[in-house]
Amino acid sequence: xxxxxxxxxxxxxxxxxxxxxxxxxxxxxxxxxxxxxxxxxxxxxxxxxxxxxxxxxxxxxxxxxxxxxxxxxxxxxxxxxxxxxxxxxxxxxxxxxxxxxxxxxxxxxxxxxxxxxxxxxxxxxxxxxxxxxxxxxxxxxxxxxxxxxxxxxxxxxxxxxxxxxxxxxxxxxxxxxxxxxxxxxxxxxxxxxxxxxxxxxxxxxxxxxxxxxxxxxxxxxxxxxxxxxxxxxxxxxxxxxxxxxxxxxxxxxxxxxxxxxxxxxxxxxxxxxxx
Amino acid sequence: xxxxxxxxxxxxxxxxxxxxxxxxxxxxxxxxxxxxxxxxxxxxxxxxxxxxxxxxxxxxxxxxxxxxxxxxxxxxxxxxxxxxxxxxxxxxxxxxxxxxxxxxxxxxxxxxxxxxxxxxxxxxxxxxxxxxxxxxxxxxxxxxxxxxxxxxxxxxxxxxxxxxxxxxxxxxxxxxxxxxxxxxxxxxxxxxxxxxxxxxxxxxxxxxxxxxxxxxxxxxxxxxx
Numbered sequence: 001x002x003x004x005x006x007x008x009x010x011x012x013x014x015x016x017x018x019x020x021x022x023x024x025x026x027x028x029x030x031x032x033x034x035x036x037x038x039x040x041x042x043x044x045x046x047x048x049x050x051x052x053x054x055x056x057x058x059x060x061x062x063x064x065x066x067x068x069x070x071x072x073x074x075x076x077x078x079x080x081x082x083x084x085x086x087x088x089x090x091x092x093x094x095x096x097x098x099x100x101x102x103x104x105x106x107x108x109x110x111x112x113x114x115x116x117x118x119x120x121x122x123x124x125x126x127x128x129x130x131x132x133x134x135x136x137x138x139x140x141x142x143x144x145x146x147x148x149x150x151x152x153x154x155x156x157x158x159x160x161x162x163x164x165x166x167x168x169x170x171x172x173x174x175x176x177x178x179x180x181x182x183x184x185x186x187x188x189x190x191x192x193x194x195x196x197x198x199x200x201x202x203x204x205x206x207x208x209x210x211x212x213x214x215x216x217x218x219x220x221x222x223x224x225x226x227x228x229x230x231x232x233x234x235x236x237x238x239x240x241x242x243x244x245x246x247x248x249x250x251x252x253x254x255x256x257x258x259x260x261x262x263x264x265x266x267x268x269x270x271x272x273x274x275x
Numbered sequence: 276x277x278x279x280x281x282x283x284x285x286x287x288x289x290x291x292x293x294x295x296x297x298x299x300x301x302x303x304x305x306x307x308x309x310x311x312x313x314x315x316x317x318x319x320x321x322x323x324x325x326x327x328x329x330x331x332x333x334x335x336x337x338x339x340x341x342x343x344x345x346x347x348x349x350x351x352x353x354x355x356x357x358x359x360x361x362x363x364x365x366x367x368x369x370x371x372x373x374x375x376x377x378x379x380x381x382x383x384x385x386x387x388x389x390x391x392x393x394x395x396x397x398x399x400x401x402x403x404x405x406x407x408x409x410x411x412x413x414x415x416x417x418x419x420x421x422x423x424x425x426x427x428x429x430x431x432x433x434x435x436x437x438x439x440x441x442x443x444x445x446x447x448x449x450x451x452x453x454x455x456x457x458x459x460x461x462x463x464x465x466x467x468x469x470x471x472x473x474x475x476x477x478x479x480x481x482x483x484x485x486x487x488x489x490x491x492x493x494x495x496x497x498x499x500x
Contacts, residue, residue: 010499046349046500049349049352049353050352050353050356050357050500051349051352051353051357051500052498052499052500053497053498053499065354066353066354067353067354068349068350068352068353068354069350070346070347070349070350071346072346073346073347073350074344074346074347076344077289077343077344077347078289078292078293078294079288079289079292083288087281087284087285087288088285088350088351088354090277090281090284090285091278091281091282091285091351091354091355092278092354092355093277093278093281132350135350136350136353139354145353
């Protein structure tokens with residue numbers, strides 16, 4: 001699908017939330033959107049999902065079926081989890097039987113099978129988030145739009161959602177998402193954009209990095225790291241700051257701790273390659 | 276089409292399970308009980324039953340249009356499109372009002388006296404039933420139009436929506452040019468002479484109004500689901 005010169009504002013006199021957005025989202029691609037609170041990320045996701053029409057510009061080639069997970073999914077519906085999902089499955093175009101099966105299957109995958117008969121209003125926050133994610137995945141969406149969908153899920157369900165996204169991508173679906181965790185699907189993102197002041201700034205699909213701050217046995221000691229790390233710099237107090245790809249961080253830490261005399265690790269922080 | 280019928284069923288389920296249908300049903304039953312008595316002239320009572328159905332139809336359509344919290348509605352919009360979601364709500368509310376109206380028509384036919392108001396001319400029941408159904412349809416259409424205009428996505432603020440619904444209902448019931456009023460007054464004046472009216476013109480007018488009003492709400496939905 002393609003966005004050309006897309007701008008959006010709510011109401012005729014409202015401020016522009018987005019302006020001049022051009023974007024290509026191809027089949028099988030994963031798009032990550034970043035930006036501060038109120039930057040217009042959620043608005044852009046709603047335009048992508050076809051919930052709002054852009055005030056100016058054109059969006060074309062939006063595939064079906066589509067799934068959308070809103071930022072905050074309200075539990076205030078007078079249906080059971082399974083009942084709601086079956087209805088939504090039918091809205092997605094599934095037959096009654098297929099909708100029921102898909103509802104059960106997704107509740108099971110997210111570890112919520114036991115809540116199938118629970119009224120939505122009695123679900124915990126995490127439980128209702130599982131239902132929110134499940135409804136978007138019911139029909140095997142060709143376009144999946146996730147607005148902080150991982151927030152509120154437990155660890156196992158987060159991993160399951162990661163897998164579900166990978167499955168959609170493998171099946172040729174396009175996925176767009178926002179998440180506060182910079183490591184989320186970091187290795188899979190094909191494109192990363194930042195929304196700032198209502199415009200879309202392309203960023204390299206930055207890799208997840210880990211910054212390690214370590215103190216050597218002497219002020220001049222060089223870190224005994226395997227291979228060629230991304231580089232290290234010496235701070236004014238003599239300690240060393242290493243920035244390494246997330247995948248290598250364990251090996252680097254091990255090398256530092258295994259050295260004789262050993263290095264002292266001051267801090268380990270995940271960071272993101274500037275995009 | 277399958278998506279639309281699925282949306283209508285979903286809206287029915289929300290309406291039934293939420294028990295939000297209860298207040299409009301009770302209000303309608305109350306108004307019916309106050310205005311319709313056994314042995315009253317049947318055409319007169321049919322007119323009354325249709326007239327008081329109009330605000331209830333607007334109410335039910337408003338209930339269906341606002342049944343879901345925004346975020347839940349957005350999920351359906353992503354799945355089926357905003358126009359279908361909006362239409363599903365209006366159809367569900369309108370159909371609920373229609374069922375209520377048919378039940379009321381049947382009750383009037385059972386309870387009412389099949390004569391003109393002065394009791395001299397007898398009124399044939401089957402044509403009277405047809406005229407009652409026509410008037411119910413006209414009032415449901417007009418009420419649904421008002422309800423669709425006074426709820427999301429046209430009017431988002433709840434307070435203004437309720438006020439506008441009340442104002443719109445009064446206007447549609449009282450305005451001289453209103454097809455709903457024409458359908459109702461056709462029955463009440465027909466009751467005076469004992470002639471069963473055929474208010475097809477009123478039904479067409481009400482359908483045209485409903486089409487414009489609902490069309491406007493669909494247009495608004497396609498801009499902002």
